[in-house]
Amino acid sequence: MRLLFEILIIGTLIYLGWEKPFKERVNQVRGISAVKQSVSAMERTLAATPTPTPRSIP
Secondary structure (H helix, E strand, O other): HHHHHHHHHHHHHHHHHHOHHHHHHHHHHHHOHHHHHHHHHHHHHHHOOOOOOOOOOO
């Protein structure tokens, strides 16, 4: 009986993780959407890139 229960749990986990990663499911439960994640990653990338300083023409 225990073996059947373990097989059902493993099968359920495989079924749930097949099309959508667990990380996305956890973020969805927390209320974080993929759009917010991509925007925040893009903001961090833009903040990390230095802006060129303007030079005056002699």
